Each structure stands twice: as C-alpha cells, then as structure tokens.
Amino acid sequence: MTSATPAYDAAPGWLWRTAALAWLLAVLAVGLHQWQFWKHDGIDTDVMALLPVNEQAPGVALATEQLVGQMSRQVVVLIGASEWADARAAVQVLRQSLASGAGARLREDAMTQKTSMDAALGFYQPWRERLLTPQQRAMLAGTPDAALVQKALQDLYQPAVQARLSDWVGDPLGLWTQWWAARGAQSQARPRDGELWAAADGLQWAVLQYTLEGSAFRLSGEPVLDGALQNALAQVHAKWPGARMVTAGVPLHAEAAAVQAHWEINTIGWGSLAGVLLLAWLAFRSLRPVALVGVSLLVGCAVALSATALLFGQVHLLTLVFGASLVGVAEDYGIHYFASRQGAPGRSPHGLMRGLMPALWLALGTSAIAYLALGAAAFPGLRQMAVFSVVGLTAAMLTVVCWFPWLDRGTMPHSRVADRIGQTLTAWPRWRQALPGSLAACAAMALALWLLGGLRAQDDVRQLQNGSATLVAQQRQVGEILGLPSPAQFYLVQGDTPEQVLQREEELKDKLDALVARQLLAGYSAVSDWVPSARRQDSDAQLVARAHGVVYQGVNAALGESFARADAPAPAPLTVQAWLAQPIATAARPLWLGEREGRYRSLVMLRGVADLQSLPALAGAAQGLEGVAWVDKPAEISALLQRYRISMTELLLLGHVLVLVALWLRFGRKAWRAWMPTVLASLVVVAALTAFGAPWQLFNVLALMLLLGVGIDYGIFLQEHEDDPHAWLAVVIGAGSTWLSFGLLGLSATPALKAFGLTLMLGLPLVLVLAPLFRSPTVSKEH
C-alpha cells in the first residue's frame, strides 16, 4: 500500500473484523446443521410436493391428502403370458426373486383367499335380504308378479347348475348371488388357483400387490426397486421369453424421480461448478480466485440448504435441482471482486470492496426481488426454490464481502484472456439512436407476436406431467387391466352422521347410474355399495320380502310345493363401523375417511371415465346435492396454473416498473439504459418461443422474472463502471457461467425446470449482447 492511499483505502477497521468473525460463526453453525441434516436425510421426494396447496375447501385438501397417503406405499406388479399356466408359474419366480435382496422392502399383501370369502359370506349373512343392486331394485319394483314367478320357474328348469350362495328357498330369485357378483364386478381381477388373475390385451395376467416398508426414499440415486423388479423380470424371461411385466405405484414414480433428480443435481451442480472454476482460472490465471469463488459457492449452497431445511422441515429434491443452477448466479460477486482487483492492483482489498459494494448490493437486491416473486405463487416447491435461491445468493455475497478482502492477500497476475475479453468492450458498438431504436424494436416485436396469433397459452397440468413416460403408460395400463378407479377425479361426500353420508352417497349414485347408462363412465366405487344406508336397507328389505312372497306362492301353485317365508324379526341395520372391521372391507376401506371435527366423510371414486368430455356431466352430478363436492384435481391445478400465469405476468410488469424506479433513483435519466436490454431480450424470447410453436406457460413467465433479476445486473454493472474493461470482464464471465447453469437446467426432465432453463438460455446471451449497446455515447468520447 502506498502513502497516496485514498481515504476509503484506510486499514480495515473493527467493523470488517467483526463482520468476518460473525460470518465465520454463522458458517460454522451451518456446518454443524449440515452434518446433522445429511445424517438424518431431510430430502423430500414426494411427487405431489410441487403441486399447489388447495385453495378451495380445506375438506377437499384433506381428503386428497388422505387418499394420496393411502396410495403412496402401494406397488402393483402384473405378469402376463399367453397361457395362464405360464403366468402362474412365472409369478412364483417373480415372488421368490422379490422376497430377497432389494425387493425385500416390498411386503406382499395377502390376497383375500377362500377363507376370507367364507368369512365375508358369514358376516353378511344376517343382512342378505336387505341388499340390492340398482338393477335388482329396478327389476323388483318394475316387474309384474307373474313375470317374477316365470323367471323363478325358468331358472329351475333350465339346464346347468344354478350357482347359489344359499338354498333355493332362501333366495329363489338368486338376488344374493347377483349382489355378490356385482361386488366382484368392481374389479376386473378374479381369484384363480390361489392367485389374482386378470385377462387383457390377449394375455393372461397374474397380479401381485405389495406395500413398501421402511422409510421414504433416500437420495442414493440408485434405482433400488426398479433394479429388483428388472432382476426378477430377467429371471422370468429366462424361462418364459414372451412374458410381460407391467408395474404401477407411487413408490416407483418417486424412485424414478429421485434417480432423475440425482442425475440432474450432479450434472447441473458439478457441471456449472466446473464451468465457473474454469472460467475463473482462464480470467485470473491464479488458484486463489478459483479457490475463493469455490468457497463462496460452497458456503452459499450450504447456508441455503440449512435455511430451507429449518424453514420448511424438509428440502424437496426439485429444490436441489433448481438450486444447483444457483452456482451460476452466485459466482457473480466473487468474480466481480477479482475482476476489479485485476483492474486496480494497487488498491487494498478492503478499500476496493468498499468501492464495489453499492453495485454488488443493488445487484443482489434486484436478483432477490426476482427470486422472491417466484415464491409469491402458491406452489410449495417454488416457494422453497425462492427461499433457497435468495438465501444462497445472500450467503455467497456475505462470504465475498466479509472474507475475500482478508483471505485475498498478495497480487493479482494479469491474464491475457482477461485482457482480451475486457478489450472487446472498447470495440463494442454503441447504439446512437438507442431510445427510439429500441422502442421501435419493442413495437416490431409486439407486432410480430400479434401476427403470429399471440401466445399459445398452455395451462393444462397434464402437459406438465413429470416423470418417465413408460412408468406413466404402465400405470395407465395397470389401471385399465384391473379396472381400477382413477385418483384424479372423485366426489367428496360429507355428513353429520355415517348414515347421512351413506344417504347422500346413494342420492349421488342414483344420478351416476344414469351416466353409466349413457356410457360416460364404466362404474363407481363407494362405501354404500358395501353398506347401504339404513334407510335403503329397510326399503330394499321390503321389496325383497314382497318378491319372495310372490315367488313362493307362484311356485307352490305351479308345482304343488308349500314354501313360505320364515317370520324372523328384522336384524339391526348393517353399519359402517361393523363392516370396517372385516377383511372384506380391505379394498373399499380407503374410501371411508372417517370422522373429523364432527363431520363424517367418504369418497366416491369413478372407474372407466370415457374421456375428458364426460367430466362436465360428472361435475354436474354433484350439483344440487347437499354435502357432495366434485373434485377434479387436474382441472383444479390447471385453473390455478392459469390464474398464476396471468397474475405473475402482471407481477412481472410491475417488477419491471419497480426495477426502473430503483434504477432511476441511482442513475437518474440514464436509468433506461440499464433497463432496456432486459426488456428487449424478454420480448425477443417471447417472440422466438411463439414462432417455434412452444407453449407459453406459467414457468416461462417465472423465468422472465428471473431474467429481469439477473439481466438487469449486467446493465447495472455497465452503468456503474461504464467503459471499465474489468467490469465488462466480470459481466462476461458471470453471464457465461449463469448461461451454463441455466443451459444445463434446460436438460432437466421436469418440464417446469426445463421451461425455466430454455427461457433463460435464450434470454441471458441476448441481454449480454445488448447491454453494451446501450452505453451512453457521450461518455465514450470523453474517454
């Protein structure tokens, strides 16, 4: 240091020391927390976590949560072969293979076997004359007495065995048998030779049901379950090359997502880290900047992770994927510092830092505003990403400010690459008619958009479906083979008592039966299928008693028999409570959500919904029914996405205005020069995406928000240090690494993150190229 040190280059005071020490303590605390965090594995892989919190009735949100919770551990495996004997033998091989090794975490659910069928028949026995299917009810109410008798006689004299669950006398019309057949028809799977069997697509399928045991997935990045399943399939294929396997279950999706995310975190995180460090090395030709920038990134990520974990309890995988791109943004501060050092080798590190701080804080401020705007959306995932990013950026910045001047001792070597990059600024043209020119360009872009027919807005959450296409296809196939109800749409039925819930279900089902007749759906599953309301049990019992009387009389007259109804007192009604305790309730038990805060709740689920066109009719069925709510999760989320796309666009415009105001406070009438490059780049991105036919989604808007936060920085640095080749060097290196990070994010399999990445990958270089054009022409002449 020379004696001519300016005032602000005085020796670092107590404030600098305190700040450095305080930050050291904070970082140590974070280190301790990190150690515990990784030991206890606070990574959340729940595939639903990115979905928005339900803004509608809290009851619906709760029901969805319960439904998802029940399904989240189930895995279904189907093995198909052209012969049932082969499928049956193959399933034994599969079962054995899955019982050991990694597959051991899957516990097979015992199929309801013969014993439990006997138990079920025994349980229902007292109420057998009180249970009717809708068809039976209509038939008994609408058939003349003579026809009932004729049908009974016809059945008696027709060839073949009448499969009966009781003596003829107990059930002359076979109603009890038919009722059970209708229960069986709710699933396409049938017990056969001790296995669960289904036939579809020209193959015979054996069905295995598993429940995943133990804790949720760890971020091992290993496809453990898939590995076990594929290994088992290989063993099956060795014997039956034609055998096919399809699988379904939330754990498989979660695992695939975890594997994918693990790969992405590594690619994006390490890829951009390597890129940043390489750029730093090229620019500064010294290990110290490389090491220190690395430290700032490490501290930034660690603090971000700890803060997110403390605030949200768990950190979602996708937050980490998105957070990995933070590396490319947070490096800016360190790079700026070293670029300035190179430019002013004589100044003390602390003095230099003091001079840099206004621009650094302003840049951090605008980035933070942009990231926080992401968190305004009701998507928990986005909120996490926003917190992660803001905290990470701030921590990286604090590391640079508090530590770099202390740790960075010695001189900065000059690098030729750095000089050359810096010199390009002098050669860079300036746009003399920048204001009218850029306004004209904006107008042209708007016109182009209008000519292209506007944005192709796309809010359908189904288009955003994350996850492996094969898994989704298999999930659908399993649903079709087994005739499972879809969890996407359902009715939530509520009431003050279980009886009221059942009665309301029945009112709904009466409407649904009409829709089944119109072939808008194949069927439905409800608790009242298994336990009708007491009211309906009573009315059905009357119908049955009358019909039996008529049939006995007719058969007695025709055949000279003397059948008569036994006079037995009506049993107490069958109740949900009693039914829930039975093994037969297993399949339908998830539909009964039980009591909460004095309200009883149940779900009515739909099978074989014809197509999306039938949804309005299904929604209409709930209208006018008290206590019945139609829940269409995809439609709800799509509507939410649309709402947020619109409000986020408004917020983006507001953000631009706010940023312009902030810039005006600092730069006065030259403020637009820092602002316009980002505006132009955003418009070009919108026009380009539209021209290439890409859909316009909420996530593109959010990316433009980020572009505002990051792109404005370039303008700020160029306005603050106009014609300073070292500021330009920092901007170029910063933009390069940011571009690398978001470019790598564009590789993500998660559509939302991909949209982010692509938008920024296009927008950032544009801002970089445009920003120097907007330097004021007058200054250049003075230079």
Added chain:
Amino acid sequence: MKMVQWIRMFALALLVLALLPAKAAEPGAQELLAQVRQRVQDAPVVRGAFEQLKTVKGFKQSLRSSGDFIVARGKGIVWHVLKPFESTLVVRPDSLQSRGSDGKLTTQMRAQDEPVLRTVNAMLFAVMSANLAELAQHFEVTGQVAPKGWSLRLVPRDPTLAQWLSAVDLQGNQFVQEVKLQEARGDASVIRILAPVAENALRPQDAAQFE
C-alpha cells in the same frame, strides 16, 4: 365372490365338453381322453333332444324338464327348454342370454362386465378345437373306456370351484349320453341326451339364434 356367477356357465361349458372330443394334459388322463376322443364324433354342429332331472333341496319332487339343443363349433350353444315351461338359453363367445317363452330377455351377461365369461368361452372354444389342455388345468380326470362306451369323472382342482361343484360324471359312446352334475350344496342334476345328430352346418332357421 367372483366365481359365483360363472359356475352356471362353467357347467354349460362342461356340457359342451361332454358332447365333444376330449384331450388332457396329464399322461394317464391324456391316454384316457385320447381314447374317448377316438370314439366321439367330431362335427361342426351337433343337435338333439335332452331330458333333465333336477333334485333341489327343499323341493318335495324332482324337477323334470325336456327340450332340444344345438351346439355349433365356434358359435355357441342354444338350449331350448320346451317342457314344462318354454325358455331359451343362448351362450355365445362374449355373452350369455336367457329368454322366456315370450322372447323377452330375463338374464343377460356380457364378457365386458364379467371377465370370467371370456375364460369360460375361451375354454369352450378350446374344447371345440379338441384342445383340452386348458380344461385339464381345472379338473382331475379319471374314468374308463369299454367296448360298450366310456365314462369320465371330473373333479375340480381349484378349491374355490370345489366349493360349488363336487363332481361331473359323463357317459357316452359316439356322443355323450348322460351328464351328472353334483353340486356341493347337495343339489344335483342328470341330463340325458337323446337322438344326437352330427351335421356339417347350421340350418338356416337356426343360424339366427346365434346372431
């Protein structure tokens, strides 16, 4: 619960089996069935009359009925009960229908609602094409072949099926002559086939019944 309804169809399939050549997977049974098969005439259409005697628990008297039938390979079976009350039972690959004397539908089942129906029908066609491998999966087959005729006893292997059906006894020579169905609940029926005839094609007036 799922097996309940289709026992009826199953029994019908058995009747068809009884009327047609047979072959089984197991060595002993295979030989037996091969011998039976040599005897039984293999024709696209078999028709004839039948007499049924059914014993149902709770009834003082046995229930006697009679009528005629047509079995068309690949198309299905029509049972036409004439006495004491007229009714028709039609089994086709993908459905089962029962009609009263007035032609009104009293029972209808479709394979799309009850998947087991398809299996029963697939089995039926396995039977029609003289492929009894599938049927032998469901039954233990024993019996004997004598110059005067043959007899087979089928006992269900599957415990679920055995809950309903104890045994099926078949007797015949060139055609099946008698089928005895013994239900687990104690009900039983004996069906006697009278004057069966093999024909090469459906008669035009019968074809409509299989549509």
